[in-house]
Amino acid sequence: MIEMIELVIDLLLAFCVVLTAAIVYTKDLLLAIVLAGAEGVLVATVFYLLLAPDIALVQVAAGVGISTAFFIVGLRKIGRREE
Amino acid sequence: MVIATTGQLPYILVAIMASICIYAVLFKSNLFKKMLAIFLLTDAVNLLFIIQGYRLGNAIPPIIPPGMDPSEFASIAVDPLAHYFVVTAVVIGLAEVATLTALIIYTYRHYGTIETKKIKELRG
Amino acid sequence: MNGWRGSIFGVLFVVLMSSILIYAFLGYPELGFVRPLGEFYLFNTYNFENQDWWSASPNAVTGLLWDYRGYDTLYETMVFYVGIAAVAMFFEGHAKLKKTGGMTVIVRATARLVFVFTLTSAFAITIFSIKTPGGGFQGGSIMAIAYIAIIVALSKGFLPEMNIDLETAHIAKIVGLALITGLTIVPVIYSLASGSVAYAMQNQPKAWAPFGYPTFLGLTSLSGGLIIPIQLGEMVHVGMGFTIMFLLLTMREKED
Amino acid sequence: MSPLLIQAPILAMLLTLLGSFLCVLFGMFMGRRAVELLSGVLTAATILLSSLALINVYLLEGPYVYYMGGWPPPVGIPYVIDRFSAPLSLAVSVIFFATMVYSVRYLEKDRDVKWYYSLRFLMQTGMYGLLFTGDMFHIFIMLELMGLSAILLVPFRKEVKASVEAGIKYGIYDILAISIYYLSTAMIFGMFGSMTIAEISAKLGGYVSPFSGGMFADPSALPVIVALIVWSFAIGAAIVPQHFWLPDAHSMAPSSISAILSGLLVQVNIAVLARILFDGFAAGSHPGGAVGLQLLVILGVASSLVGAAFMLVQSDIKRLIAYSTITNLGLITIGLGVGTSLGVSAAYLHIINHAFVKASLFMIAGVFIHATGSREIGALRGISKALPGTSLLYTLGTLAAIGFPPLSMFWSKLLLLLSVLSAGGVYPYLVLPMVVSIVFESIAQIRLLAIIYSGEKRAVNCHPSLPVILSIGIMISIIVVTGLMPNMLFEFGRLAAEDLLNVSGYADLVLKSLNYAAP
Numbered sequence: 001m002i003e004m005i006e007l008v009i010d011l012l013l014a015f016c017v018v019l020t021a022a023i024v025y026t027k028d029l030l031l032a033i034v035l036a037g038a039e040g041v042l043v044a045t046v047f048y049l050l051l052a053p054d055i056a057l058v059q060v061a062a063g064v065g066i067s068t069a070f071f072i073v074g075l076r077k078i079g080r081r082e083e
Numbered sequence: 084m085v086i087a088t089t090g091q092l093p094y095i096l097v098a099i100m101a102s103i104c105i106y107a108v109l110f111k112s113n114l115f116k117k118m119l120a121i122f123l124l125t126d127a128v129n130l131l132f133i134i135q136g137y138r139l140g141n142a143i144p145p146i147i148p149p150g151m152d153p154s155e156f157a158s159i160a161v162d163p164l165a166h167y168f169v170v171t172a173v174v175i176g177l178a179e180v181a182t183l184t185a186l187i188i189y190t191y192r193h194y195g196t197i198e199t200k201k202i203k204e205l206r207g
Numbered sequence: 208m209n210g211w212r213g214s215i216f217g218v219l220f221v222v223l224m225s226s227i228l229i230y231a232f233l234g235y236p237e238l239g240f241v242r243p244l245g246e247f248y249l250f251n252t253y254n255f256e257n258q259d260w261w262s263a264s265p266n267a268v269t270g271l272l273w274d275y276r277g278y279d280t281l282y283e284t285m286v287f288y289v290g291i292a293a294v295a296m297f298f299e300g301h302a303k304l305k306k307t308g309g310m311t312v313i314v315r316a317t318a319r320l321v322f323v324f325t326l327t328s329a330f331a332i333t334i335f336s337i338k339t340p341g342g343g344f345q346g347g348s349i350m351a352i353a354y355i356a357i358i359v360a361l362s363k364g365f366l367p368e369m370n371i372d373l374e375t376a377h378i379a380k381i382v383g384l385a386l387i388t389g390l391t392i393v394p395v396i397y398s399l400a401s402g403s404v405a406y407a408m409q410n411q412p413k414a415w416a417p418f419g420y421p422t423f424l425g426l427t428s429l430s431g432g433l434i435i436p437i438q439l440g441e442m443v444h445v446g447m448g449f450t451i452m453f454l455l456l457t458m459r460e461k462e463d
Numbered sequence: 464m465s466p467l468l469i470q471a472p473i474l475a476m477l478l479t480l481l482g483s484f485l486c487v488l489f490g491m492f493m494g495r496r497a498v499e500l501l502s503g504v505l506t507a508a509t510i511l512l513s514s515l516a517l518i519n520v521y522l523l524e525g526p527y528v529y530y531m532g533g534w535p536p537p538v539g540i541p542y543v544i545d546r547f548s549a550p551l552s553l554a555v556s557v558i559f560f561a562t563m564v565y566s567v568r569y570l571e572k573d574r575d576v577k578w579y580y581s582l583r584f585l586m587q588t589g590m591y592g593l594l595f596t597g598d599m600f601h602i603f604i605m606l607e608l609m610g611l612s613a614i615l616l617v618p619f620r621k622e623v624k625a626s627v628e629a630g631i632k633y634g635i636y637d638i639l640a641i642s643i644y645y646l647s648t649a650m651i652f653g654m655f656g657s658m659t660i661a662e663i664s665a666k667l668g669g670y671v672s673p674f675s676g677g678m679f680a681d682p683s684a685l686p687v688i689v690a691l692i693v694w695s696f697a698i699g700a701a702i703v704p705q706h707f708w709l710p711d712a713h714s715m716a717p718s719s720i721s722a723i724l725s726g727l728l729v730q731v732n733i734a735v736l737a738r739i740l741f742d743g744f745a746a747g748s749h750p751g752g753a754v755g756l757q758l759l760v761i762l763g764v765a766s767s768l769v770g771a772a773f774m775l776v777q778s779d780i781k782r783l784i785a786y787s788t789i790t791n792l793g794l795i796t797i798g799l800g801v802g803t804s805l806g807v808s809a810a811y812l813h814i815i816n817h818a819f820v821k822a823s824l825f826m827i828a829g830v831f832i833h834a835t836g837s838r839e840i841g842a843l844r845g846i847s848k849a850l851p852g853t854s855l856l857y858t859l860g861t862l863a864a865i866g867f868p869p870l871s872m873f874w875s876k877l878l879l880l881l882s883v884l885s886a887g888g889v890y891p892y893l894v895l896p897m898v899v900s901i902v903f904e905s906i907a908q909i910r911l912l913a914i915i916y917s918g919e920k921r922a923v924n925c926h927p928s929l930p931v932i933l934s935i936g937i938m939i940s941i942i943v944v945t946g947l948m949p950n951m952l953f954e955f956g957r958l959a960a961e962d963l964l965n966v967s968g969y970a971d972l973v974l975k976s977l978n979y980a981a982p
Contacts, residue, residue, distance in 0.1 A: 003139060006089070006238060013096040013130065020100050020123055024107040024217075029115055036119055043126050047169075050137045051144045051161045053340035054268045055129075057332075058173045061348035066449060067122065067180055069355065073456045074184040078115065078191040090237025098228035101646060102221045108639045110217065117635050124642045131649045139239030145249060145267040146340065153254040162245030163252075163267035165652070167276060168600060170268065171283045172645060174344055175607050178290030179638050181452060182611055185297040186618065186631045193624045202628055227687060234681025235653050242656035244537055244675035259980070260538075278531040278540050282592065282604045285480065285585060289611040296578040297621060377491065384484050392477050398466045406533040407473050415979050416533040 005049060012046050029079075033071045040064035093134045100127040114190065114197040118183045125176040129169045136165025248275065259413050264337045264434055272342060273434045277408040281391055284441060288384065291448040295377075298455040318361055325353035333442040334435060343438035347445025354450040358457060373454060376447045383443035390433045390440075394418050410434070468519040472544050472552060473529055475512035476591045478505050483584040490577025499567050502580045506560040509587070513549075513556040520549040526962060528597070528973055535977045537657045537674040541597040543973060546958040547811070548594040551734055554815050555590045557941070558726055558822050559583070564934040565826055566719040568927075569833075579619055582612040583723075590727060593735050597973050599648050599658040599743070602735060606644060606699070610637045613728055617716040629715035633708045640698035640705075647691040654680040654688070660743040661973035664966050667749050672974075685751030689744055693736070693758045700732035702796060703766040706789050710773075713788065714781035714838075718829025721781060725788045726822030730814045733792065737799050737807070742969045747802055759800030764896050767793030771903035779838045780828050783907060784821065787864060790904050791817050797893060798879045801886045804964055808956030809878035811963075815955075816871040816945070820863045823938035827857045830931060834923040840914055848920035853927055856939050861912055863942045865905040871946040876901065878956070 019039045023032045044059040104127060107120035138161050145163035147156050187197055194202050251260040252270040262270030272280050332339075333346030354371065391408050397418055398405035405418035410432040412419030419432065482505040489497040520526055526545035533539070563583070570576055589609030596602055614637060618630030648658065655663050657675035667685075671677045701709035713725050740759075744752030770789030777783040791813065798810030830853050835842045847854035863870035866877075883893045945952055962969070 005139075006092075009134075009238075010092050010096065013093055013100075016127075016130075017096055017100050017103070020103045020127075023119060023123065024103055024111065024116070029113070032116065032119055036123065039123065039126070043130060046130060047133055050133050051142055052133055052136075052166050052169070053144050053146075054266070054342065054345075055133065055166055055169045055173070057340055057345045058170055058348075061345055061352070062173055062177050063126070065352065066348060066355075067177060069453070070177075070180055070184055070456075071119070073453070074188060075115070077188045078197055088237060090239070091232060091235065093238055094232035094235060095225075095229050098232060099221065099225045102224035102228065105224060105639075105643070106217055106220045108635065110213075110220070114631060114635070121635070121638055121642055124639075125645065128642070128646050128649050131646075132652065134238060135235075135649070135653045136241065136245060137239055138241045144340070146338070147249075147253045147265040147267070149265075153250050153256075157246045157250035160249050160267070162241045163248050163271055164242075164245045166268045167271040168648075168652070170272065170342070170344065171279060171600075171604065174283055175286050175604070178286045178293075178607070178611060181290035182293040182614060183631075183634055183638070184456075185293045186614075186627065186634055189297055189618070189621055189627045190631050193627055231650060231684035231687035234684050236679055240679070242652075242675065242679060244656050247538070247674050274532060275534055275539055276532075276600075279598075279601055279604055281480075282588075282601075282608055285483070285588070286604065286607050286611060288484070289582065289585060289608065289615065292578050292582060293611070293615050296582075296615060296619075299575070374491065377487065381484050381488050388477070388480055388484075392481075395470050395474060395477065398470060402466055404466075406530050407470075407477065408532040410532065413533050413979075415977060416530075418533075 009046060009049060012042055012049075016042050016046075029075055033068060033075060036071070037064055037068040040068070094131070097127050097131045097134065100130075112199045114187050114199060118180065118187065121183070122176055122180055125172055125179075129172055132165040132169050132172075136162030138162070258411070261411060262434075263411060263432060266337055266339065269336050269342055269434060269438075273437050274410045274432070277410065277437075278391075281387060281408065284384070284387060284444060287445065287448060291380070291451055294452045294455050314361070318357060322353050322357065325356070326350060329353065329442065329446065333438050336438055337434060343441025344445050346438070346442040348449065350442060350446030351449030351453075354446070355453050358453060371450070373451065376451050376454075380444050380447040380451070383440040383447065386440035387437050387444070390437055468515060468523065469527070469529065471512040471515040471519065472549070472591065472595060473542065475509040475516075475552075475556065476588055478508055478512070479584045479588045479591070481505070483581045483588070486581040486584065487577050490575075490580075495576050498577050498580050502563055502584070503567075505584070506556070506563045506587075510553075510556045510560050513553040516544055517549045517553050520544055520546055521958075526972060528976055529595075530977060535979055536597065536659045536973050537662055537672055540601050541659065541661075541973050542595040543597045543969070544595060545969075545972070546955075546962045547734075547738070550815065550955055550959065551594050551731070552591055554818050555587065555594070555727055555731075558723065558818060558938070559587050561934040561937050562719045562722050562822065562826070564930050565722075565829075566717075568931050569719050569829060570717065573620065579616065582616050583720075585609075586612040586616070586723065586728070590731050593731050597660050599651055599660060599663075599739070601658075602739075603641065603645050603648055606641050606735075609728065609731070610641055610699070613637070613720075613724060616720045617712050617724075619717055619720065623715070625711075626715040629708075629711040633712035636698055636705065636708045640695040643691055643698075644695040647688050647695065650684070650688050650691070654678060654682075654684065659973065660739060661970040663743045664745040664749075665970040665974065667745050667751070668967075670970075682751055685744070685749075686754040689740070689751060689755040690758065692739060693755050693762075696732050696736040697762055700729045700736070700792060701789055702762045702792065703769050703789070704762070706766065706769070709789060710782050710785040713785040713825075714779060718781070718825050718832065721785075721829075722822035722825040725785060725825055726818040729788065729792055730795075730818055733795055733799070734814060737810070737963060740799075741807070741963050742966055745966050747964060747966065756800045756802050759796045760890075760893070763793045763796030763800055764893060765793070766790070766796065767900035768896055769793075771900035771907075774904055774907035777907070778840055780831065780840055780843065780911070781825070781838060783840070783911065784824050784828060787904055787908070788817075788821055790900050791821075793900065794876070794879055794897060797897065798882060801882055801890055803882060803886050804957075804960050805878065805885060806882035807963055808953070808960035809875055809882045811959045812952055812956040813872070813875040813879060816863075816875050816942070819938055819942050819945075820860055820872055823935055823942065824857070824860045824864060826931075826935050826938070827853060827860060830927045830935075831857075833925055834927070835921075836924055840911060843911075843915050845918035845921040846923070847916045849923045850926065852932065853935075854915055856932075856935050857915065858912060859939050859943065861908050863946070865908050866901065869946050871942050871952065873946065874949045874952055875956075878953075
């Protein structure tokens with residue numbers, strides 16, 4: 001018997017896998033960063049659903065907010081496209 | 084022959100995610116892409132930890148509500164140890180990102196590119 | 208490797224690697240199994256009857272962070288310090304911040320208000336981390352966001368008005384670290400001075416190691432021994448660290 | 464036991480921790496002399512404290528466990544100070560002190576040294592932690608601390624193009640290695656429900672812990688975990704398929720850092736791997752752990768051959784020494800992979816001897832490069848007439864490196880060959896590749912010596928100053944003196960191997976030496 005939460009988590013994780021593949025596949029680094037941010041949000045959602053509020057907080061503050069800012073600051077100094 | 088059950092589906096998805104990241108670090112040529120992949124690899128392992136610390140049913144976060152008996156709390160809350168590992172690893176992941184970003188920016192300044200195929204000063 | 212050959216190789220690699228990992232996971236318990244060590248922490252973290260084993264923190268994760276596995280977290284903080292050092296080492300050595308004038312009074316006042324508000328919430332998240340989700344790192348990140356928002360929304364020149372400078376930020380960061388390290392060393396010094404058994408990073412007294420930071424009477428629900436001061440130190444360290452990183456990374460841009 | 468003896472190794476660690484940020488504070492307000500003085504005093508203090516720990520472990524009380532925060536093992540982090548970790552920690556202290564004295568003059572032309580000393584301190588802290596710790600997750604954090612500081616120190620001279628390239632290359636692969644290790648810790652957590660190394664081996668033998676229970680997953684998955692761990696440490700220690708970052712990183716770093724990277728960092732990786740495989744996965748008795756040993760032997764043979772072959776074609780003195788490191792690491796992994804008591808003690812001795820030899824070679828190479836202004840081997844022609852003292856030291860170091868009889872590395876190489884010969888199965892055939900690699904290495908090193916002693920006297924830019932010569936002299940004299948006392952060396956190796964291979968003894972020491980009332 002599958003519980004509802006399991007189904008939701010499996011769906012979210014599958015979406016994470018797709019996003020990871022897209023990040024690896026795309027040639028546009030800015031798009032990759034945006035997708036990585038989206039994946040960070042998904043991961044934070046999974047953390048929240050799995051009853052880890054501490055980590056959801058860390059993930060939103062650090063894993064999504066500050067790291068994305070970092071990536072963008074870095075990207076502004078290097079080329080945007082991958083060859 | 085053992086066949087995975089639906090309860091093991093999260094493990095399988097995380098395993099695929101980690102494999103994609105390892106592939107990208109090893110074989111993609113863009114340094115920035117490699118860094119993103121390392122960051123996502125940490126995320127995948129974090130998910131693995133949290134999945135292993137979860138409890139089904141009417142579980143609660145690992146914060147004891149006022150007045151609850153410790154033994155009751157221990158039987159319904161989720162695993163704090165897994166949460167601890169993830170908090171630590173997220174911070175460490177940020178430190179990795181900071182280090183690699185600084186290095187990548189400097190590489191770009193020196194070489195004008197961040198494609199490993201084109202940076203060939205050293206023979207390795 | 209490019210084109211379709213690269214893609215096929217990639218798919219093959221991923222399939223191979225993930226099947227190896229999945230093979231390992233087949234014997235693992237299904238979702239929803241809590242291991243006994245986790246239950247041990249849950250049972251003991253705020254258990255008045257068993258004070259030899261408690262961390263006096265209702266939030267078990269906070270108890271793990273700075274008591275049960277505090278020595279781990281100390282070095283996690285140092286790893287973060289290395290991350291700051293990376294940016295500081297590569298991008299340091301440039302002009303000091305200049306004050307920018309010309310902002311209207313209303314903008315300044317609003318910015319100050321928002322800033323104070325964010326900082327307060329950072330402090331709250333840090334101090335109440337014993338009872339609610341949160342902690343030094345989370346509080347520090349929010350504190351950094353307060354500063355970064357000023358950098359992004361107004362300008363870097365606004366920071367000196369908040370009495371923050373690169374040098375001050377470095378000093379504040381080091382003070383935070385010194386607080387954490389000092390509280391780690393105190394039991395060691397105590398042990399050397401008194402000859403009794405005490406271990407580095409020890410927080411609560413135990414039957415086999417009698418040293419303990421005083422837990423404040425009457426405030427038992429808030430007391431976690433050294434957890435709160437350490438969390439404050441970590442908050443300052445993390446918040447200042449992020450501020451330094453962003454200042455340095457954006458400062459260089461205009462000179463290039 | 465006196466508290467000072469118990470606290471000594473931890474105090475050394477905390478002193479380096481204090482030094483790391485006090486350096487920055489001093490550098491901001493008092494200038495570089497204050498930073499150098501502080502680091503000198505603190506590193507000297509760590510030598511004293513590590514010697515105290517060594518004396519305590521060998522002569523007074525024997526191995527003991529330090530309980531971080533006062534918590535017994537599966538709950539908290541144990542630090543195991545035994546006869547395997549204590550001598551290595553003393554080696555770490557001594558080499559860090561010598562390179563500290565060396566860097567005062569070596570880095571005189573570099574502008575800002577506060578981050579240099581700060582990161583060096585953190586690297587030292589990480590090494591102590593890795594050697595002592597008995598907890599899988601703590602190893603992850605310490606690897607990260609040691610690795611990230613090393614990654615930043617490689618491109619310390621950031622204006623040099625190639626050093627930044629070496630840094631990013633090393634950075635990407637080392638951090639990948641640590642992330643893979645992190646993946647394996649998650650799998651260990653799922654399988655054993657605990658991160659304590661001693662509990663892993665005990666649970667494989669059927670032990671049920673009062674804190675963390677038994678095992679929670681089928682041990683048939685163990686080879687995958689072991690393979691992941693060996694893979695991650697093979698990247699970190701530059702075993703052959705992943706060795707390509709090492710020659711770049713070790714040759715482009717400042718020489719004082721190359722000495723540490725080549726002499727200590729990779730060896731510490733190997734030592735931790737040995738600790739995990741033997742004491743954690745019970746590699747001697749459990750089939751899951753034995754997979755790791757077989758992998759080590761295969762990779763070690765490849766490593767020693769490839770490293771030695773590449774040594775023959777190098778034209779850059781630091782790259783030559785770096786490839787020699789790969790060769791010797793291959794020999795060490797063969798010794799560990801054989802897994803007998805003799806093999807492990809030989810590998811252990813080789814780790815210590817190689818640390819001193821390789822560190823001193825890199826330090827002298829730094830002097831040569833400063834003097835000639837070039838890294839090419841050809842530029843060294845005639846240097847022996849210009850710098851006779853330094854050349855003599857270099858000759859002693861090289862003779863030790865190729866295993867010339869009375870010097871220290873001769874004994875460990877001899878023991879390695881003997882251990883392979885005395886092991887059963889196909890292992891005796893391994894002597895052939897080992898001898899081939901040793902011969903190749905000797906040819907390359909002797910060719911370099913011949914160049915140094917040939918030719919007319921050449922002009923040099925500068926002569927090495929007294930502290931530089933003194934620091935190198937300390938290292939070379941340690942090599943000579945330990946080489947003259949082989950019995951003492953063998954005794955150290957035997958006891959270290961005894962502590963490492965006695966799995967049940969290790970588990971008892973960690974899990975049962977604290978008296979507490981069960982919760």
